[in-house]
Amino acid sequence: MSTFGFFCDTSACSGCKTCQVSCKDKNDLDAGIRFRRVYEVVGANWNKTDEGAWEHDIVAYNLSIGCNHCENPACVKACPTKAMHAELDGMILIDPNKCIGCRYCEWACPYGAPQYNKLKGIMQKCDFCRDYVLEGKPPACVSSCPMRVLEFGPISQLIEKHGDNRSVYPLPDPSITRPALFIRKHPGAKLAKKLNASIINREEVKE
Amino acid sequence: MKSSEWPLVIFSLAIQLSAGIMVIYDLFILFPMYRSRVAFPSKYHWILLIALGAALVGVIFSFLHLGNPTNAPRSLSNIGTSWLSREITGVLIYSALLMGTTILHFVMPSAGRSLKWLVDLTALTGVILIFIMSKIYMIPARPAWNSVFTPLGFYMAAIVMGASLLLLFQINHGSWASQKSLAILTISIPVIQLAILPIYMSWLGHPDFAGGKGLAILLHNHLIAFYLRLVLYLLAIAFGFWAFFTIRSDTTQNRLLFAPALLAWASILAAQIVDRLLFYTQNISPEGF
């Protein structure tokens, strides 16, 4: 169903959040509303050695996530008003005139994409910079990334270039929603799981 | 307790209280009378009014929870896939039925017996509605809600709130048998809730379940509420027993029932409120997204 997707190279994302802010600038979002969020995944064990030095098993990586415009969007299913809907081109958009601000899509989305706008009383989220895409430009976040780790394009081409991997620890099982999010796994992802790594910058990604 | 989910707590409890009243009323009061073919005394109609009041409170609070209530009617437009849409539709149908039933009972008091099917239908709608409500929470993105514990909790809340309220209501009229059975319900549901709690907690705390985040939230951030709920359950059970042992076949002595029944009802209501607040703290994506 979905035509477009994002790619994120978690092995090289620096966590600089330029993507997050370029998105806020494009969409005029107040602090507290983040269409794109950068999650810091960290797991570690620290031990003092007999020599009095420190040893660590540590793994850390960043995950930059907007809306994945899933092929099986939980939010669209959940929305009671059909404000959250899939366009013909697969983009998942919110019709602000229909939204009642029940925030149910916020619960339903396993990726934290829908954001509640308190002032407007409605939900908002990443729209793939639809206007830019229609002009032939990439979304604001993608062209902003100083590390060049974000990409945007038709799903088929992303899969061709990067393979069909849609998750990395601790992202949810992709079978839930079939996200149009393609990921290059950080080499430490396995260790992260073993170390029970978690998102440690919660205050920066959630209200 | 600080919670941004108060409107939802009140909404869900009010609807469940209403449906619980209808179910208990139907099964434990009307049904025995129906079988023994006695006429339904019209004083029972007041129960319908209470149930209707609770349902209306629920509807009002469901609006308070919306960011943009002016668009509320649109929420009926996705019953095809949205459990929330279904719930709102369900609440409206249920409330309408309940209102119809209530009005009919008041305008045609003598026809009460022949209107029992309407009470049956309303109660049945209530039962279905509670199921729909629980489905809203049973989503993969919120794994701490996504289990049989959710409908179980909702149904038990409905039954125990309904039963304890009707026990109170029945002080001067109910049959000895129905009073006894309501008291037993009032005792046994908290007992079951207490018994289930360790099972629920060990499920919630299982390391496979994202390192037991849900449990950690319960025990670290809401420990006081957690204990408060335990105490309230125990109180409810104690008052329930007290009430049980004051029930006499001689209904003239029922004045004695008043204090324990009231206390049992109050502690049950309080327990359910705390329980529901704790339920909403489990609004977590365990991975933290």
Added chain:
Amino acid sequence: MGKQNRRDFIKKGAVAGGVVLTSPIWFPDALGFSPGQAVAPGLSQNGWIRAGCPAHNCGGRCLLKLLVKDGIITRIETDDRPGDTVADPQLRACIRGRSYRRRQYHTDRLKTPLVRNGKRGEGKFREATWDEALSIMAAEMVRVRSKYGNESIFVPYGTGSYSHLNGRWPAARLMNLIGGALEYYNSYSWACISKATPTVYGTTTTGNQRQDWLNSKYILMWGWNPAEMRDGTNSEFFIKKARENGARVVCIDPRMTFSAVSLADEWISIRPGTDTAMMSAMAYVMYKEKLYDSDFVRTHCVGFDSTQMPKGVEDEESYVDYLLGKFDGQEKSPQWAAPITGVPSETITRIAREYATTKPAMLYQGYGMQRRAYGEQPVRGGCVLAAITGNVGIHGGWASGIAHQPGGEPFWSIFPTGTNPVKAKIPTFLWSEAVTRGTTLTAKEGLTGVDKLNSNIKFIWSVASNILMNQHGNVNRSGRILENESMVEFIVVQDQFMTASARYADLVLPVCTHFETWGLEDGWKYGEEVILMPQIVQPLGLAKSDYRICADLAARLGVYEAFTEGLDERGWTHKLWDEYRRTRFPNLPPFEQFVESNQGVYSVPVSDPKISFEEFRKDPIKHPLQTPSGKIEIFSKTLFDMGMKEEIPAVPKYIQEWESPFGPEAKAYPLQAIGPHYMARVHSTHDNVDWLREAFPQRVFINPIDAKDRKLNDGDRVLVFNDRGKISLPCRVTPRIMPGVVSIPQGAWTKPGPDGIDRNGNINILSSERWTPLAFGNAQHTIMVEIKRSKN
């Protein structure tokens, strides 16, 4: 939207959709799309205008594309030049550049001159006209000058503005026209590294152009964090590319920085201030295992072992003597270094072997470790490691040290400030000494040009600087000094916001932003580009450019013509542009044509990167270094002759810092605190920008082990304190910092609560005013603290 929208898409889809699906995918390297409705810069234009990021002396210089509507900037994008190759990459702005609208249109922008009408530092001001403000300033300047002389006037170091015309340069030019002012040398950034690098190499040009990093096979990022501090726009991207080329990258740092996270294969946690111990142990391993490049050492270096000691000091301690402990009885083995550095001895040995045997290899040292007590030592130590492994003067290697690019140092400002008639110079970090006891300063405290100062500092004119009450060591002390109106008699601060320093001013002058005036910038330390900064919107309120303020003041002091040479900001930009055309960038298009083109940036692609010391490497006799010996001085006789071998040894040594976890001070204050650069700020600029605070809130970062000892949970508000002061802020518990060390990103604005305790987390309340022995540089990162839960 809804149906309407869907139809829209289908309609446009016929056009745009075709492009979407057939053109190459929007991968970063295929961004060849039209720039939209581009217009030439100029006021009252609507559309996209390209301009340099105000930068404020971050490590980068990037290109912004600003959408202007009715005189307001409504959106900010970045460099979208097609291509984006390694030779000529896009200058993509970072989070700070992208959030600039929130600074530009911040409600707290200063819009009118302010005159103090309370006690100094109290923060009470009244509004004034420009005429009144400048008259007061001119009168005070004349009064102080005639009473104490020009030496008593000081325009402090400050890097808040960099566009040639904005910032302290016009002020310096004006001062030089009216008799001069007390001069400073050195910086808060690079004091030790710019002084110590030439003691080894005789020059500061020790780096290679960055494209050369792609030739390296092994990269040690030693305390270097390009992903967060942006040590040159794209530096992090080049390291990424080097890795793709097969380089192994190891990061040595007390914090697992974003660079360690995203650029490195391995992170080694090291105790701050002990880098030279690890360097020595690595050299020890290389020596013992004969892994060092003995040929190169023999032909290109002096002072490695006793066979190559300079004349007259043959019996003194050579580097190998130091390593083997011939004089001090202590072998500098990895086992010795492990408990000092916190790095396991096997790790030190392994890294020594990897660095010595993988060729070519880079040891890139960051600047944080030289803003410490004895900050000269790790600089020399890094250079020595690079030299003895023979990584000097080769492609893919790196000589370490400050590493300016060959082919010209950073230009920074070519704005002609003239010559200062006042010959006296102080080390910039010692300004507070010059305030309190200037006339007693001597060469021992770094005074140059004169034997003695005639006066203490009596007049401070602070332009684009937040040194006074925010960025200098020991802010509480600065406050006590500046409060005293008999010491500095008049303080002027020029800024865009009421900073902590501005609060201590007698006169505050509102300055416009870079978008409100003309200017230009070049690549900072790196980068072969010139970026135009055209005026694109009107100044807010009564704000003026630094240049205009100085010109207006010049008029009052009778040097208007000499100061302006008849030029306004645009005229000067043009003149400087021509200067670039004449010198560094001969192919730069003519100014007017470039302005018209709205191209924003001119860049020279680097496909054949230059490297330092190429000729010296080939023939050290024919192309000697500018050191006394003409060779790489592992042993520096110049330093030896200073006769302070405990603090300024002739070979790089580990010296225990004056505040350290191994000293008695650690009893009360057991934690080392460091103040790294933060993504949310450039030094103290941007601290009030909400988008940046949301993304990177000010926190003290602490390891779970230390947090547990103190019963702290993530997010708890804590008190961080030592004898110099207290700050209160929330903590972030993170394993990304080593135990025993806490990090408080530098630059948060001092914001004392009613009890005088800072609530915003300015680390300089805890840092010290003590300077390093050789460079007289700031040692602000050498501090010990303790942390406990805070009640408010």
